[in-house]
Amino acid sequence: MATHKLLLLPGDGIGPEVMAEVKRLIRWMNERGIARFETEEGLVGGSCYDAHKVAVTEETMAKAKAADAVIFGAVGGPKWDGVPYDVRPEAGLLRLRKDLGLFANLRPAVCYPALADASSLKREAVEGLDIMIVRELTGGVYFGEPKTITDLGNGQKRAIDTQVYDTYEIERIARVAFELARKRRNKVTSSEKRNVMKSGVLWHEVVNQVHQREYKDVQLEHQLADACGMQLVRWPKQFDVIVCDNLFGDMLSDVASMLTGSLGMLPSASLGEVDAKTKTRRSLYEPVHGSAPDIAGKGMANPIAMIASFGMALRYSFGMIKEAEWIDQAIAGTLAKGLRTPDIASPGAATVGTQQMGEAVIKELERVASS
Ligand SMILES: NC(=O)c1ccc[n+]([C@@H]2O[C@H](COP(=O)([O-])OP(=O)(O)OC[C@H]3O[C@@H](n4cnc5c(N)ncnc54)[C@H](O)[C@@H]3O)[C@@H](O)[C@H]2O)c1
Numbered sequence: 526m527a528t529h530k531l532l533l534l535p536g537d538g539i540g541p542e543v544m545a546e547v548k549r550l551i552r553w554m555n556e557r558g559i560a561r562f563e564t565e566e567g568l569v570g571g572s573c574y575d576a577h578k579v580a581v582t583e584e585t586m587a588k589a590k591a592a593d594a595v596i597f598g599a600v601g602g603p604k605w606d607g608v609p610y611d612v613r614p615e616a617g618l619l620r621l622r623k624d625l626g627l628f629a630n631l632r633p634a635v636c637y638p639a640l641a642d643a644s645s646l647k648r649e650a651v652e653g654l655d656i657m658i659v660r661e662l663t664g665g666v667y668f669g670e671p672k673t674i675t676d677l678g679n680g681q682k683r684a685i686d687t688q689v690y691d692t693y694e695i696e697r698i699a700r701v702a703f704e705l706a707r708k709r710r711n712k713v714t715s716s717e718k719r720n721v722m723k724s725g726v727l728w729h730e731v732v733n734q735v736h737q738r739e740y741k742d743v744q745l746e747h748q749l750a751d752a753c754g755m756q757l758v759r760w761p762k763q764f765d766v767i768v769c770d771n772l773f774g775d776m777l778s779d780v781a782s783m784l785t786g787s788l789g790m791l792p793s794a795s796l797g798e799v800d801a802k803t804k805t806r807r808s809l810y811e812p813v814h815g816s817a818p819d820i821a822g823k824g825m826a827n828p829i830a831m832i833a834s835f836g837m838a839l840r841y842s843f844g845m846i847k848e849a850e851w852i853d854q855a856i857a858g859t860l861a862k863g864l865r866t867p868d869i870a871s872p873g874a875a876t877v878g879t880q881q882m883g884e885a886v887i888k889e890l891e892r893v894a895s896s
């Protein structure tokens with residue numbers, strides 16, 4: 526059995542609390558002989574700033590590059606609001622994404638039947654929902670140069686952001702989307718604004734070319750990004766995989782997140798290029814939520830987003846598809862039994878804490894794995 530090296534970066538706020546439940550899961554898998562994980566831990570974000578005056582150390586960066594996958598909690602909080610911009614907690618996460626070349630962000634939005642009433646849409650619109658948003662993560666308007674604010678000297682200022690994409694950046698993210706679709710319901714929706722943006726024209730052209738050349742068997746459709754946002758809240762089940770640039774992906778994935786009920790339920794994966802020699806890829810897995818300072822230290826955070834992020838690591842970094850499915854089934858089973866952390870409970874209903882939810886998922890996992 527291969528040994529997989531994991532770097533755990535719990536971070537700040539509820540990060541360490543939800544990471545504790547992933548550690549419980551790793552222990553369970555190791556002890557049961559299902560896998561052999563070796564873990565190392567490091568500081569990132571505000572906790573790293575407190576210790577080293579940077580958001581991530583060079584030593585941790587080296588460990589991240591050497592690891593088979595990085596499992597990340599969350600960073601930030603009011604305590605660090607005043608620290609210099611380049612060492613703010615988020616800078617640690619951005620450095621990891623950039624230096625590991627994590628260009629593809631995968632955000633599934635799955636609505637568990639037991640939680641369909643927690644969505645802001647009607648049950649029939651979201652029950653059984655299972656879509657995947659693939660967001661380009663290292664290019665586009667968040668990084669393009671020039672990026673400036675200039676004083677025009679007449680009482681006016683001018684702000685410039687630059688939306689820029691090269692062919693190769695669109696090709697590689699399109700491939701990730703088509704490959705995923707082949708393992709799902711075989712449909713990709715590509716979203717841009719080619720009606721008003723040149724980058725949208727190129728995006729559309731390149732996605733079509735990749736499709737024609739390599740993925741003719743996959744159904745491809747195009748939707749303008751504004752229309753896609755509207756369709757996501759009208760009838761989200763029409764989608765399988767949605768692929769889009771950094772900016773539209775940021776917005777559309779947040780829209781999709783509300784379909785499922787709570788931030789505490791949403792996992793994500795960020796993937797780099799496949800190494801031609803080793804056939805492996807750099808990867809980082811993290812819940813979509815932040816450090817939730819309002820509930821940190823109270824033991825009431827929902828660990829499911831973090832646990833499901835680890836499930837994505839099993840699926841996308843280690844090819845452990847069966848075990849990843851066990852985790853999904855264990856989460857669904859635990860919810861079906863009625864266990865709820867406060868964020869997903871109906872008003873007045875009984876709730877459990879982070880640790881109890883983590884233990885319940887393992888108990889259910891034990892049942893699923895034995896059956
Ligand atoms: N990737 C990251 O590390 C990341 C992402 C988003 C925000 N942040 C940072 O986190 C801090 C707080 O930001 P925010 O409040 O806007 O977003 P947040 O995601 O931390 O919290 C938003 C709301 O959702 C709740 N929530 C979030 N995760 C939960 C969970 N697992 N269980 C139960 N409830 C949960 C919180 O209690 C809060 O009410 C800020 O410093 C922000 O910069 C970090």
